[in-house]
Amino acid sequence: MTEDIITQGAVAPGGRTRLAGYIPLLIFLVMAVFLGIGLTMNPRDIPSPLIGKPVPEFSLPPVKGGTLGLATADLRGQVSIVNVFASWCVACREEHPLLMGIKEKGLVPLHGINYKDKPDDARAWLDEMGDPYTRIGADISGRAAIDWGVYGVPETFVIDRNGTIAYKHIGAVTPEALRDKIMPLVAELQKSQPRTPL
Amino acid sequence: MIPELGHFALILALALALAQGVFPLIGAARGTLVWMHVGRTTALGQFLFIAIAFGTLTYAFVVNDFSLLYVASNSNSDLPLQFRIAAVWGSHEGSMLLWVLILAGWTVAITRFSHHMPEEFVARVLGVMGLVSAGFLAFLLFTSNPFLRLIPAPPEGRSLNPLLQDWGMLLHPPMLYMGYVGFSVAFAFAIAALLSGRLDTAWARWSRPWTTVAWVFLSLGVALGSLWAYYELGWGGWWFWDPVENASFIPWLAGTALIHSLAVTERRGAFKGWTVLLAISTFSLSLVGTFLVRSGVLTSVHAFATDPARGAFVLVFLGIVVGGALLLFASRAHRIGLGGSFDPVSRESMLLLNNVLLAVAAGSVLLGTLYPLVLDALGAGKVSVGRPYFEAVFIPLMTPAMFLIGVGPMAHWKKTSLPDLATRLRWAFAVGLVTALLVPFAMGGWSTPVSLGILLAAWIVTSSLAGLIERLRLSPVSGGILAKLGANSRSYYGMQLAHIGVAVFIAGATLVLGYESDKEVRMSVGDTIEVGGYNFRLDRISEVPGPNYIASRGDVSVTRDGRAVTTMFPEKRTYGDKKNPMTEAAIDWGFVRDLYVSFGERLDPNTWAVRIYHKPFVELIWVGWLMMSLGGLLAVFDRRYRVAVNKWHAPSSASLLLGAGAAGAR
Numbered sequence: 001m002t003e004d005i006i007t008q009g010a011v012a013p014g015g016r017t018r019l020a021g022y023i024p025l026l027i028f029l030v031m032a033v034f035l036g037i038g039l040t041m042n043p044r045d046i047p048s049p050l051i052g053k054p055v056p057e058f059s060l061p062p063v064k065g066g067t068l069g070l071a072t073a074d075l076r077g078q079v080s081i082v083n084v085f086a087s088w089c090v091a092c093r094e095e096h097p098l099l100m101g102i103k104e105k106g107l108v109p110l111h112g113i114n115y116k117d118k119p120d121d122a123r124a125w126l127d128e129m130g131d132p133y134t135r136i137g138a139d140i141s142g143r144a145a146i147d148w149g150v151y152g153v154p155e156t157f158v159i160d161r162n163g164t165i166a167y168k169h170i171g172a173v174t175p176e177a178l179r180d181k182i183m184p185l186v187a188e189l190q191k192s193q194p195r196t197p198l
Numbered sequence: 199m200i201p202e203l204g205h206f207a208l209i210l211a212l213a214l215a216l217a218q219g220v221f222p223l224i225g226a227a228r229g230t231l232v233w234m235h236v237g238r239t240t241a242l243g244q245f246l247f248i249a250i251a252f253g254t255l256t257y258a259f260v261v262n263d264f265s266l267l268y269v270a271s272n273s274n275s276d277l278p279l280q281f282r283i284a285a286v287w288g289s290h291e292g293s294m295l296l297w298v299l300i301l302a303g304w305t306v307a308i309t310r311f312s313h314h315m316p317e318e319f320v321a322r323v324l325g326v327m328g329l330v331s332a333g334f335l336a337f338l339l340f341t342s343n344p345f346l347r348l349i350p351a352p353p354e355g356r357s358l359n360p361l362l363q364d365w366g367m368l369l370h371p372p373m374l375y376m377g378y379v380g381f382s383v384a385f386a387f388a389i390a391a392l393l394s395g396r397l398d399t400a401w402a403r404w405s406r407p408w409t410t411v412a413w414v415f416l417s418l419g420v421a422l423g424s425l426w427a428y429y430e431l432g433w434g435g436w437w438f439w440d441p442v443e444n445a446s447f448i449p450w451l452a453g454t455a456l457i458h459s460l461a462v463t464e465r466r467g468a469f470k471g472w473t474v475l476l477a478i479s480t481f482s483l484s485l486v487g488t489f490l491v492r493s494g495v496l497t498s499v500h501a502f503a504t505d506p507a508r509g510a511f512v513l514v515f516l517g518i519v520v521g522g523a524l525l526l527f528a529s530r531a532h533r534i535g536l537g538g539s540f541d542p543v544s545r546e547s548m549l550l551l552n553n554v555l556l557a558v559a560a561g562s563v564l565l566g567t568l569y570p571l572v573l574d575a576l577g578a579g580k581v582s583v584g585r586p587y588f589e590a591v592f593i594p595l596m597t598p599a600m601f602l603i604g605v606g607p608m609a610h611w612k613k614t615s616l617p618d619l620a621t622r623l624r625w626a627f628a629v630g631l632v633t634a635l636l637v638p639f640a641m642g643g644w645s646t647p648v649s650l651g652i653l654l655a656a657w658i659v660t661s662s663l664a665g666l667i668e669r670l671r672l673s674p675v676s677g678g679i680l681a682k683l684g685a686n687s688r689s690y691y692g693m694q695l696a697h698i699g700v701a702v703f704i705a706g707a708t709l710v711l712g713y714e715s716d717k718e719v720r721m722s723v724g725d726t727i728e729v730g731g732y733n734f735r736l737d738r739i740s741e742v743p744g745p746n747y748i749a750s751r752g753d754v755s756v757t758r759d760g761r762a763v764t765t766m767f768p769e770k771r772t773y774g775d776k777k778n779p780m781t782e783a784a785i786d787w788g789f790v791r792d793l794y795v796s797f798g799e800r801l802d803p804n805t806w807a808v809r810i811y812h813k814p815f816v817e818l819i820w821v822g823w824l825m826m827s828l829g830g831l832l833a834v835f836d837r838r839y840r841v842a843v844n845k846w847h848a849p850s851s852a853s854l855l856l857g858a859g860a861a862g863a864r
Contacts (some may be wrong), residue, residue: 021531024475025524028482032517034568035489037575039509 056147060137064119070137076163087125095172103132112136204254205345211247212335218328222321237324245302265351274355276746291344322390366426374419378484380412385481402463414830421823432781432796445487451560452480471534482520541613548606555599604661626660651708658701689836696829706818716811730812747771
């Protein structure tokens with residue numbers, strides 16, 4: 001829309017071109033390129049420093065009324081998903097139906113870490129909403145979650161059969177994230193052989 | 199039906215903006231007066247239609263028309279009326295509408311106050327403004343239409359972000375936009391001057407008052423934003439170097455450089471190329487700020503709805519406006535000429551140094567803001583750049599600039615002698631030094647950073663006073679001190695006031711940084727905590743209903759040496775369906791100190807995590823900014839600008855002659 005301005009300005013009768021005048025334009029263009037690249041990326045894709053690392057050493061008791069707790073050893077031997085949740089967390093309510101869907105399909109075991117919850121509240125939540133988890137560790141103090149690098153609930157981890165964290169999803173799991181990222185990754189990890197014989 | 203009228207008015211405004219962008223520019227190039235005149239009428243028409251659009255959207259908020267998606271997403275019927283009105287600009291779409299309304303307002307103001315300029319120049323200015331406006335109107339209509347319907351209409355809306363339900367929200371965005379958009383006027387003047395090939399002192403004089411007004415609004419906007427963050431976010435801080443704060447601060451720094459550089463160009467004809475470049479940069483940086491806030495490329499506490507399509511649009515628009523302007527600058531730069539010459543030690547050289555420092559400061563804040571983005575784009579990982587970087591870079595850059603505030607106004611144009619300057623300023627420096635040595639002890643303990651900060655603040659004040667005293671002593675005006683005081687121009691007093699405002703700000707920031715104390719503790723009912731010599735006792739906790747929230751309120755009685763000082767009522771508010779409770783800090787405002795109590799998490803029914811701050815002289819920060827803004831305002835009301843405006847119909851005014859000369863020379 002400023003075409004007419006530019007064409008008028010481009011003709012400089014009798015003047016010699018001084019390249020110095022173009023420096024501001026050049027700086028701006030470099031900045032614009034970076035802004036353009038920035039547009040294509042999602043700043044909320046925060047990689048966890050734990051990705052590619054083995055899951056931390058932890059051992060959590062079951063939640064009230066449950067029988068199976070969760071510990072490091074439970075995450076070795078097969079590909080699994082670990083979901084950090086709490087009854088007080090609104091976004092967890094949002095993603096819960098999707099977690100129930102994972103359980104129904106039965107393609108991959110889903111484990112839970114119940115983060116900073118009161119035992120009664122956690123039980124009431126599972127009774128009311130349904131229990132999608134194979135194993136649940138009750139992290140009442142939140143100590144284990146710190147080792148996992150959790151800084152918001154919910155968070156969801158994909159663990160490979162060596163017990164290494166392969167992926168971390170921050171926030172409520174969405175149908176798109178599940179379809180495009182999490183489940184394809186699970187399928188891929190399940191196909192691959194264990195890197196180190198156990 | 200009414201929102202459709204608004205939508206339609208916006209489309210008409212776009213058509214008028216395009217006409218305003220095309221005809222006057224062509225008219226000015228060809229010398230066709232009729233075409234040049236198109237600018238004035240289309241500007242008025244455009245303002246009218248945007249005002250209609252804005253009015254209909256406001257009406258939709260007032261009557262709770264939830265069949266509009268934008269209203270339903272940002273307001274509900276429980277929201278008090280003043281916040282329903284503020285909600286018009288509480289989110290992206292409406293704030294862009296406010297933006298174009300303000301742009302159209304500035305444009306109309308140009309048509310009103312431009313009779314002393316040659317018609318050809320005005321036509322170019324209006325043309326550039328029209329093109330900018332057309333870009334923003336297209337942005338609104340194609341990516342951010344606030345008039346989209348939501349059928350069937352929900353019975354209730356989703357409500358405004360509770361953080362924004364505050365009087366600061368009524369004022370902060372309009373002020374900020376007045377500033378951002380106001381710099382488009384300086385930009386348009388610069389482009390018009392480049393197009394006409396006449397970069398003379400007349401251009402600088404016409405541009406100066408507009409630029410200063412924009413700077414005043416931006417200063418107020420930045421200050422209000424900081425004040426709002428201080429009392430509303432509950433962290434007790436007043437500046438966080440958040441990307442969105444930086445987005446307003448970078449153009450402010452560039453704008454500050456611009457108003458100084460314009461002074462040199464007007465008085466001495468020097469720095470012409472640099473001034474034009476700054477005028478282009480200041481508005482460009484405002485646009486970059488808009489891009490950063492609304493495209494979602496940076497994460498920030500400011501929760502604007504983000505959308506990549508909007509980011510792409512703004513980036514393309516940015517490319518056309520800024521790229522086009524800089525290309526024009528590049529093609530004309532070699533013809534700009536140098537203007538009056540000056541010595542290495544002169545007022546010009548000091549203003550040049552001030553400009554370089556401000557520009558480098560703006561550049562480094564921009565760098566720090568964009569650095570995470572750049573690293574990410576290069577695949578080098580995610581980082582965040584925070585306070586340590588900005589303080590490490592910004593303070594050393596600004597320290598010499600602050601020192602120059604004292605020296606610059608005392609220096610002579612063209613050539614000045616350093617020994618002479620030193621003699622004239624020796625008392626100012628001595629008084630400043632003594633103040634800097636004494637204040638830390640008066641405040642309760644030596645601290646080198648505090649002493650340095652106070653030295654700068656005191657130096658600015660004493661050297662400004664020294665300048666005033668010298669003026670009075672050498673004044674040719676006969677009569678008493680009042681007559682001598684009255685002989686100085688308003689722009690002189692404006693400058694002095696603004697500079698002392700900087701000193702007040704530095705003093706506040708230094709003292710609060712050096713001597714604030716805070717405690718973060720568990721408090722149960724009956725507990726007493728001592729902070730900064732005050733005893734805070736949590737007397738009780740009660741549930742208090744508000745218009746659209748429920749608050750848990752604490753009664754905190756404050757005593758000092760056994761005497762009651764005040765009772766404070768910090769709150770934690772829960773708004774409607776939003777589960778996230780909002781902190782409403784209680785602040786006991788005072789000139790010498792603020793007491794600040796803010797609730798954190800509720801640990802059990804009678805116990806809260808509480809943060810208590812004692813902040814000495816924190817209010818000087820905003821007082822300083824207010825003084826800077828008032829100083830700018832005073833300068834704008836200088837007599838010579840009023841003469842220029844009032845005498846347009848009496849063609850004897852010097853500015854009119856200059857204007858006519860400029861037009862005739864083409």
